[in-house]
Amino acid sequence: xxxxxxxxxxxxxxxxxxxxxxxxxxxxxxxxxxxxxxxxxxxxxxxxxxxxxxxxxxxxxxxxxxxxxxxxxxxxxxxxxxxxxxxxxxxxxxxxxxxxxxxxxxxxxxxxxxxxxxxxxxxxxxxxxxxxxxxxxxxxxxxxxxxxxxxxxxxxxxxxxxxxxxxxxxxxxxxxxxxxxxxxxxxxxxxxxxxxxxxxxxxxxxxxxxxxxxxxxxxxxxxxxxxxxxxxxxxxxxxxxxxxxxxxx
Amino acid sequence: xxxxxxxxxxxxxxxxxxxxxxxxxxxxxxxxxxxxxxxxxxxxxxxxxxxxxxxxxxxxxxxxxxxxxxxxxxxxxxxxxxxxxxxxxxxxxxxxxxxxxxxxxxxxxxxxxxxxxxxxxxxxxxxxxxxxxxxxxxxxxxxxxxxxxxxxxxxxxxxxxxxxxxxxxxxxxxxxxxxxxxxxxxxxxxxxxxxxxxxxxxxxxxxxxxxxxxxxxxxxxxxxxxxxxxxxxxxxxxxxxxxxxxxxxxxxxxxxxxxxxxxxxxxxxxxxxxxxxxxxxxxxxxxxxxxxxxxxxxxxxxxxxxxxxxxxxxxxxxxxxxxxxxxxxxxxxxxxxxxxxxxxxxxxxxxxxxxxxxxxxxxxxxxxxxxxxxxxxx
Numbered sequence: 001x002x003x004x005x006x007x008x009x010x011x012x013x014x015x016x017x018x019x020x021x022x023x024x025x026x027x028x029x030x031x032x033x034x035x036x037x038x039x040x041x042x043x044x045x046x047x048x049x050x051x052x053x054x055x056x057x058x059x060x061x062x063x064x065x066x067x068x069x070x071x072x073x074x075x076x077x078x079x080x081x082x083x084x085x086x087x088x089x090x091x092x093x094x095x096x097x098x099x100x101x102x103x104x105x106x107x108x109x110x111x112x113x114x115x116x117x118x119x120x121x122x123x124x125x126x127x128x129x130x131x132x133x134x135x136x137x138x139x140x141x142x143x144x145x146x147x148x149x150x151x152x153x154x155x156x157x158x159x160x161x162x163x164x165x166x167x168x169x170x171x172x173x174x175x176x177x178x179x180x181x182x183x184x185x186x187x188x189x190x191x192x193x194x195x196x197x198x199x200x201x202x203x204x205x206x207x208x209x210x211x212x213x214x215x216x217x218x219x220x221x222x223x224x225x226x227x228x229x230x231x232x233x234x235x236x237x238x239x240x241x242x243x244x245x246x247x248x249x
Numbered sequence: 250x251x252x253x254x255x256x257x258x259x260x261x262x263x264x265x266x267x268x269x270x271x272x273x274x275x276x277x278x279x280x281x282x283x284x285x286x287x288x289x290x291x292x293x294x295x296x297x298x299x300x301x302x303x304x305x306x307x308x309x310x311x312x313x314x315x316x317x318x319x320x321x322x323x324x325x326x327x328x329x330x331x332x333x334x335x336x337x338x339x340x341x342x343x344x345x346x347x348x349x350x351x352x353x354x355x356x357x358x359x360x361x362x363x364x365x366x367x368x369x370x371x372x373x374x375x376x377x378x379x380x381x382x383x384x385x386x387x388x389x390x391x392x393x394x395x396x397x398x399x400x401x402x403x404x405x406x407x408x409x410x411x412x413x414x415x416x417x418x419x420x421x422x423x424x425x426x427x428x429x430x431x432x433x434x435x436x437x438x439x440x441x442x443x444x445x446x447x448x449x450x451x452x453x454x455x456x457x458x459x460x461x462x463x464x465x466x467x468x469x470x471x472x473x474x475x476x477x478x479x480x481x482x483x484x485x486x487x488x489x490x491x492x493x494x495x496x497x498x499x500x501x502x503x504x505x506x507x508x509x510x511x512x513x514x515x516x517x518x519x520x521x522x523x524x525x526x527x528x529x530x531x532x533x534x535x536x537x538x539x540x541x542x543x544x545x546x547x548x549x550x551x552x553x554x555x556x557x558x559x560x561x562x563x564x565x566x567x568x569x570x571x572x573x574x575x576x577x578x579x580x581x582x583x584x585x586x587x588x589x590x591x592x593x594x595x596x597x598x599x600x601x602x603x604x605x606x607x608x609x610x611x612x613x614x615x616x617x618x619x620x621x622x623x624x625x626x627x
Binding site for chain 1: 468469472473474476477479480483484486487488489490491492493494495497498501
């Protein structure tokens with residue numbers, strides 16, 4: 001079961017988590033290919049966020065397997081999973097409000113992650129160049145010295161995406177990246193996401209169907225912790241089961 | 250700002266350090282008589298604890314209500330060495346077992362316990378002063394932070410440790426001197442620490458060690474680790490999912506705080522001439538947090554002033570109105586929380602400094618760059 005299939009970057013098999021008997025995710029299996037953009041949709045309470053929590057180690061699974069490039073993630077600590085190449089963006093923007101945009105990005109730079117490393121970390125030109133580069137990608141190049149607390153909601157979302165980009169993960173997991181954004185911000189974010197999903201695998205949770213159709217390679221529809229339907233956007237949209245529980249209303 | 254906040258000392262930090270050094274090494278020794286100077290030396294030993302609390306609590310969000318434990322362990326290690334040196338067979342010839350500390354003799358001990366033996370050596374003692382509290386902090390840190398115990402729960406548990414250690418010391422009178430503590434300390438390698446000039450020298454040694462600790466704290470504050478502490482305080486999960494093992498950073502900063510407190514405790518023993526469980530328990534541990542809060546929990550220099558001011562007020566007030574002091578302390582803590590949450594350092598940065606700058610004719614543009622790291626997180 002744990003043999004790595006080179007066709008897949010991530011293999012989720014039989015994943016189950018039970019909270020006091022309630023199975024939020026129930027015997028779920030899905031496979032993500034390299035460079036694929038997988039979108040997970042589903043009604044509220046379907047277990048979408050829980051799936052991301054299980055993959056990144058925030059929630060401990062009851063049973064099952066999450067195999068990433070041949071390594072079992074379920075037995076690894078959160079920071080080890082990050083170093084293995086999995087990045088996670090939270091639903092509400094999680095940035096360090098008391099630090100500047102520059103410092104926010106700097107803390108995510110993949111160097112000096114041990115205690116000693118953090119004490120001896122030097123802000124050299126390589127670091128600065130990379131941070132400027134990322135800041136341009138996320139439209140924040142003019143705000144590097146501003147405190148993150150002063151950013152708008154959308155800018156905070158971008159900053160958090162930037163903090164993940166600087167880690168350069170092979171698998172990027174985004175939880176509702178355009179939620180709560182203005183129309184203009186949404187358009188810019190779609191453009192940004194389209195650019196950054198090019199050379200990596202991405203799992204996105206999203207409700208905005210137009211946005212989903214725009215970015216998805218494949219869509220997984222979750223319902224009560226199980227896969228209801230899976231396939232191309234077209235196929236999923238025409239699946240009567242999906243229309244019944246999700247798209248219908 | 251990118252470059253300036255990367256330097257160890259900004260111009261503003263340099264001025265702050267210079268003023269403090271001037272106060273400790275010039276102003277106080279000139280202004281105070283020997284007795285008062287020794288008192289201020291004692292106050293400064295609490296500043297070590299307060300500086301450690303700025304790193305742990307102010308920056309890292311780890312509130313320890315048990316810093317007295319580390320202060321006490323450091324102080325007891327030092328006191329054990331001094332007590333052994335004072336307990337020569339000649340000095341203790343009237344005891345039934347000469348050559349052991351007096352309190353052991355009173356408690357019918359007939360030989361020095363094995364774990365006291367290493368404290369015959371000054372070298373081992375100096376290592377133990379730092380090592381014993383740090384190892385203890387490390388064990389608490391691993392047990393708590395690996396299990397993700399934090400916030401109020403951590404504070405309560407550290408408080409419990411303070412209570413436990415006090416009870417242990419009082420209960421094991423024959424080994425620890427009990428409620429009286431370890432008293433009647435005389436010489437350090439033959440050098441009489443009770444004499445006027447010894448006290449003066451110890452005051453300066455104490456001041457020097459405090460500056461060393463402050464420079465270390467400044468280095469940590471300005472390193473990436475300092476920014477990580479602030480990040481952990483505000484968004485622990487984001488730090489964790491950026492690939493950091495959060496627990497190891499908490500353990501590190503908690504151990505560093507313990508080491509600072511231990512140096513303070515050892516210097517307390519040397520300057521005051523005794524160590525007792527009343528300096529270890531819950532009340533002194535909470536007082537130490539108040540020193541830090543009054544000085545400003547985000548400012549390492551503020552913490553020093555906080556320790557000095559509160560202790561000076563304590564001495565003055567309890568000299569004239571002993572029963573009012575606890576009320577005063579409580580009131581002070583409420584005032585800090587309600588009115589000026591960033592303590593003296595906050596008041597200075599908000600009200601005094603702008604006026605000072607205006608007086609000096611400097612533009613506001615030259616204003617503090619470190620302010621970025623010094624805004625409160627409620």
